[in-house]
Amino acid sequence: MEKIKKLILDTVKDAVIEEKQILTVTVSWDKLHLLAKTLKDNAELPFDFLVMLTGVDRGETLGVNYLISSSTDISVEVILKTDAADRENPLIYTVTDLYETAHLNEREAFALLGIRFINNPDMRRFFLNSDWTGFPLRKDYDPNPELNPVSIESKEIIDITPRIMEVDGKLVEDTANIFEADDYIINIGPQHPSTHGVMHFRTALDGEIIKKIDVHSGYIHRGIEKLSENLTYPQILHFTDRLDYLSANINRHGLCMCVEKAGEIEVPERAQYIRVIMDELQRISSHLLAWAAMTNDLGATTAFIYGMREREHILEIFDKTCGGRLIINQNVIGGVMFDIYNEFQQDVKAFIPYMREKLKEYDRFFSHNVIALGRMIGIGNMTKEETISYAVTGPAGRASGWSCDIRKHQPYSIYGQVDFKEVIRTEGDSYARYLNRLDEIEESLHIIEQLIDNIPAGEICAKTKAIIKLPVGEFYQRIETAKGEFGVFIESRGEKQPWRLKFRSPSMALVSIMPLICKDEKLSDFIGIGGSMDYVIPDIDR
Amino acid sequence: MILNYSQPLELDGVSKALDTSLSALPDFWRILIECVLVGVVILTTYAVIALILIYAERKITAFFQARYGPNRVGKWGLLQSVADTIKILLKEIIRINNVDRFLFFAAPFFMVCASVMTFGAIAFGKGLLAVDFNIGVLYVTAVSSLGIIGVLLAGWSSNNKYSMIGAMRSGAQFVSYELSAGFALMTIVVLTGTMQFSEMIEKQQYCWNIFNGHISSMIAFVIYIISGHAETNRGPFDLPEAESELTAGYHTEYSGIQFGFYYLAEYLNMFIIAGIATTVFLGGYMPIQVHGWEGFNQVMNYIPSYVWFFSKTGVLIFLSLWVRWSFPRLRIDQLLALEWKYLLPINLVNIVVMVILVLTGLTLTDLFPSLF
């Protein structure tokens, strides 16, 4: 860490370094790019993984926080903070040339906070329509619905992007075309059976071959981050279930941990065990659904039904434990809401061998099917470098040989005490991602097996203060969901509501790499690759 | 040498009776009335078979997928497809702007006409054959390929990009697989030396073609089944309407009864492929007969010929459903590779092998004449 500090100070002399929970560096807006580049290019510990890019309205200024980490050791974290000089016309240099994942994140910051990024080649608003009035996440946003009425008139999609480029030291605003004039464009989505939600891919085709994909999002943008700013911490919890609803419990675990870390709340051990078991069950159910959805995308409806059938057993356990099937409201700050029911252990133990049996069946049914292999092997290749640059984590990232399991690198809860393998493959194609998921189900079963008989007695929820108020500061928490790394960022100003809450969604990275890996593949493969990436759209749009 | 004892359940008497009762009329009227009657019967059977098939598919699919399938409409859900029919008949047909209206409306009819025309040529039972061309095989091959025009027109005239892609896929698929299907049938023509369905069936009384030509026939049979399904756009070859990719493919823009036509034709084509395969390879409506076992043969003969036909066809249809609900969909290049890389070369070799078998007298009937 000392070396890094020295490196930072050597690069930018007036950088302000604070030793907080995470090393925080504040620099002026014109130096940020330089600092990021230096950190990324340093040979010893390259900071080449942009975990989170958060636009923040700091009151007087608008700023951006970058949480960066290293692909070689993702437990190392540094936060870069910068503020735009002018609140009326906030400008910050882009980091898209360093981190590909910044593309969509910067567009999001533009849509929600109005921060424009110099040299970003595409500065359209990401979630909102281009005619949206105001920037919702600014504190002075006017929520009057008359400014932005619901329109039922279809709007034409204009494939022209504004941008702001630096040419010879001067800033020039211009526009660029997304597609060429004679491209044959089809819209995949927003209402399409295989986009796993409401994603909109504008796809330029050459026959069956995909030439270019342009991602549109925001068809399920619900403004969760803005809503959270007016709610207390226990109330915010219920939103996390509805982000990536397939990893509902894990997301909620993440937010709870962030609040617990900030508020220094000790979680009883029993609760920890219950949380982890539920998380792993949730992971299995999510992977099962991913498997099912992928097979369905490839046209094997029967396999889809089988996957859903096995998943139903987990849902039943959830239902009995916490009274919800999909959205289970189990974690609360300080522990869990419901204790396990009497036959919980029995049910889970019955499920484990059943699931193992079914995994074998899946193997025979689909994993070696010659048609399926032809549609997965060598399709949608990602190299490790691309994976890191696009910040693709989770089973998809690990399919490209990148060891990025937070449970291994930054063990939280009781993951440090259990034995499990991080499933890594190096092929980087659809098939590797597909197999990774099945193997992770096996690993999750293994984790549950170790814990299920050892749940300690005791409280299930810590006593918390009357009102949960977090101390002033910025808090980060990363957690491994079924889709990849989920991050929570809370900026607290000592209130019972957060000043700014941001979720890092794993799916956003998964979608952002789609245009790259689908290029020159066939239209059918686009669907298959989408299935193998397993993104959940409400997670992206928030 | 057709069976010579009385079979009360056979329906061939009906057609003979019809012939005799109409013989007094002038030719023109006789033919007209016969045509109309036969037409009505065929259309009715067509619809009924489609309904049964739709129900059967939904039920069998459900059982493959660990569930029950329709069981609330009528006993065991038997009336499910009737309800669907009533609904679809009365559903609004949407007039869509910016389509080539004439072609848009004509396309479903092409589809249905093609399948009815093929359907008419199938021998359902002894005497239950509308027209017995002496070039039956050729006729079937020719007519069944008309259906593709319906698909292509639908895709082209819909003014919808998904439909267009679906139609183009369908075109490529059809052109490729028609070749294999044709060759597979030709292999059997080489074996039997006739193109007439009735004659072909009679020749299979004791030894079905699939056994007669042994290796070669079996290969031809498998190839015919595969390419037949590819032609009818059924899974795993359902690329033209690939639900997860193209929403509904070439018929995306069709609603109401127009869509119903496509829906019907899909099932009927499945039946037709199974029917032709039965006729050509599995002895058509011929019962199972063993040379010399007179008692056994007699018992088998009491089962009417159409029952034989439909049960053989049913087995093939079940096979097709089984395949459909087991496999993922192929991609267009896999599909074409399967045809051009595997099926066609195998087929070409196969037809030569068959010629050799026939010429050198290595077919089963030639080898063991006493048995057959």
Place this chain on the structure above:
Amino acid sequence: MDSVSKYFSGLFTGIGSLLKGMSVTWKELWTPKVTRQYPENRETLVVSDRFRAELVMPHDANNEHACTACGICQMNCPNGTIVVTSQIIETEDGKKKKILDTHQWDLGMCTFCNLCVITCPSDAIKFDNNFENAVFTRSKLIQKLNAEGSKLREKKKEEKPTAEAKPVIEVKAPVADAKPVVEKEVIAKVKPEEPKAEKE
């Protein structure tokens, strides 16, 4: 020659894998079906007790409920699903007392996060597992939970009622008074079901 053998081995392994897949579906064809036949099984259908499908306010035989109209549930609700209206009446001994007028809950908006139930200081409301709630009119989903003519159950003397009157007036700082009770509630609620769970 290599390519030829590859061609054939590819062909045969391919066919083999397909047959394997078909064997799985064939097996499934004969295995017992897992379908739960709702609504035919309505009599025998078991829905987990903890399943949250609708909010109810239990009334006893005297048509009495436990709601003191404190409004804590209303304030804890993240999206304003609950509206508690109350009125101040004067009791016989001259004291002013707040009683529940209507406890209105919007089923069509509820997210079933359970915050109202776990924060309720007097255990007046709970979630029920009756899931048959679909209707044709939106307004039918807005339900009044307290029965017609019901009144507050009189408490025994020693049970000091928690400070429940304040929050309604002070809408700004709602959860403050509710929280101490919350913790007890959570633990108390789940305790009864817990004992058998950890035997070792």
Place this chain on the structure above:
Amino acid sequence: MELKNVKIKGIANEDFNDNEYLEDYIKQIEASGVNLVFGKLDELINWGRSNSLWPLIYATSCCGIEFMATAAAHNDFSRFGYEVTRNSPRQADMMIVCGTLVHKMAPLIKRVYDQMAEPKYVVVMGACAISGGPFINSYHVVPGIDTIIPVDVYVPGCPPRPESLLYGLMQLQRKVKLEKFLGNKQR
């Protein structure tokens, strides 16, 4: 047509919610007069229609997954004849809206609804679709599908469990069974 003649296997009429609406509905329909022959024919047509409601899934978020669970083996809505899910709105009879509707999506749901062929029905599933649910206060969420398109059945829950959706679909069947195709134009 009287309400007591509308039968759904498995659930008695009086066990259903919101029968008042159907009573009103019948009165409304009968105001235009009943023809005996047409009445019988209508019953047949409605029987067909109510048992063959092919859904178009407008799944935007969580509820979509519960819908899939309804379609899967454990709940299997094919028993009702609903499994022919059509992805093309032209061929569907009812739209099941599962999930939040936001500003950007509003024109699209309207368009998809317009693309459907008559008779068409809308079932909304879950709190988000009914009223905006958890996100009702958001700047980008439409407070209920019924502000955009007419809705036939509301299935509350967050998300509703599969049985709950099946119950809602049976409610819709009941409504369909009361309609008049030949007698008068309802929709």
